[in-house]
Amino acid sequence: MRPYTFAAARSVGEALEQARDGSAYLAGGTTLVDLMKLEVISPAHVVDITAVPLRGIRAGAKGLSIGAMERMADVAGHDLVAGPYPMLAEALRQSASPQIRNMATIGGNLLQRTRCGYFRDPATPCNKRSPGSGCSAVDGHNRSHAVLGTSDACVATHPSDLAVALIALDARLSLRGAGGERSLRLADFYRLPGSTPHQENELRPGELITGVAVPALPWARRSTYVKVRDRQSYDFALCSAAVAVNVRGGVIGEARVAAGGVGTRPWRLPAVEQALKGKPMRLETFQAAVEHAADGSRLLSRNAFKPALLRRTIVRALVHLAG
Template sequence: MRPYTYAAARSVGEALERAGDGSAYLAGGTTLVDLMKLEVVSPAHVVDITAVPLRGIRRGPRGLFIGAMERMADVAGHHLVAEPYPVVAEALRQSASPQIRNMATIGGNLLQRTRCGYFRDPATPCNRREPGSGCPAVDGHNRSHAILGTSDACVATHPSDLAVALTALDARLSLRGAGGERTLRLADFYRLPGGTPHLENELRPGELITGVTVPALPWARRSTYVKVRDRRSYEFALCSAAVAVHVKGGVIREARVAAGGVGTRPWRLPAVEEALRGRPMRTETFEAAVAHAADGARPLARNAFKPALLRRTIVRALVHLAG
């Protein structure tokens, strides 16, 4: 780990003041400390925000607000989350390990970096870590990599399960920086890699995520998160699906579908949602609706199984909700 100076902030204002060129915020530490040890990131200054009171899980006029410093385990177990938004609780419970969920925060979860092995290994090139150095994953070990939203410069997946669930629910981020406060749809927060994969999101230098708002969506009580992975627990997704349905009289009125493990960012599937709408809630509908889920996908040498896996993962989630 490279040397850095350290300061703990007690308020958002203090945190913003202390942040500067080459600084990094420290929340749960499960990403930052790991990547500093690997020397994938080497901030000159670490601003510890664990004492900054960005807390609270509460229902408001615009939906459910979750403070950015709430820990994954506490959010997963909270009744205001688990009952109205099972997809969020299930995505959190299937993330990482109990120890990590006790540490990692909601804001940090959304900012976690890709698990691409080349990104995590400074001895290899990586356009995301070192712009212009190349992408060995395109022709290398790419079984776990993305098939949607990729570019010749980067094929890394976004690793967060929570972000997939929140994308399906159209969540919004509250951000605070030197220029004041702003909100942004999570779907607009993550960038596609294109030719600049090192620019991962719309966060401005020194800006902090202060909270997440999940819009009120009464029918999201009927929602679920299905995660397919190489081992049953403590593993990132090969493919995942966050699905919510509004069913009346056996007919799907509304649907939300987003996928993880397949895209360079959490991947909303509006075409699948549209194909579900107005159709009976049964397997034939599901099979037909997912037929085009992977349209436009660019499978790589070792992950040609992912388009089919994506379709089946969404169907499994829908079958679960039908049962």
């Protein structure tokens, strides 16, 4: 770990005043500290925001709001989340380990960096870590890497389970920076890698995520999050699916479907949603609806199994909701 200066903030205003070029915010620290130890990132200045009052879980006519400094474990177990939005609670409970969920924050979870081993190894080329150096995963060990949204410059998957569920629910971020406050759909927040994979999102220099807003969706009570991984504890998704359905008289009126573990960002699947709409809630419907879920996939040497796994994972989630 390289030397850096340190400051602590007690308000959003203080945090923004402390921010400068080459600085980083410290919340739970479960990603930042690891990457600093590996010297994958080396901020010149660290601003501790653990005392900044960005907490609270509230529900109203417009939906659910969650403060960015809320801990993952607290959100997963909250009555306003677990009952009305099961997919959120399940996505959080299947993330990381209990110890990390007790420390990590909602804002930090949405900003966590990829688990690609090449990104986390400064001895190997990685365009996301060192722009222009190349992507070692394209011809390397790429079993866990993305098949959707990739480019010649990067094939790393997005690691957040929570982001997949939030994008299925069309959530928005509240952001605050030197230029004031703004709101942005989470689906518009994450960038595709293209030729600039080091530019991962739309966060401006010094800007903070202050909260997450989930629109009211009464039928989200019938939702789930299915995660497929190599081991059941503390592992990242090979594939995941966040699914919610509105069923009336045995027929699907509306659906929300998003996938993780297969894309360079959380991947909403509107074609699958549309294919489910107006169809009976049964296995044949599910199997037909996912036929084109992986359209546009770009396969690598070791991850050609992912399109089929994606289709099966969505069907598994739908079967679970069908009882």
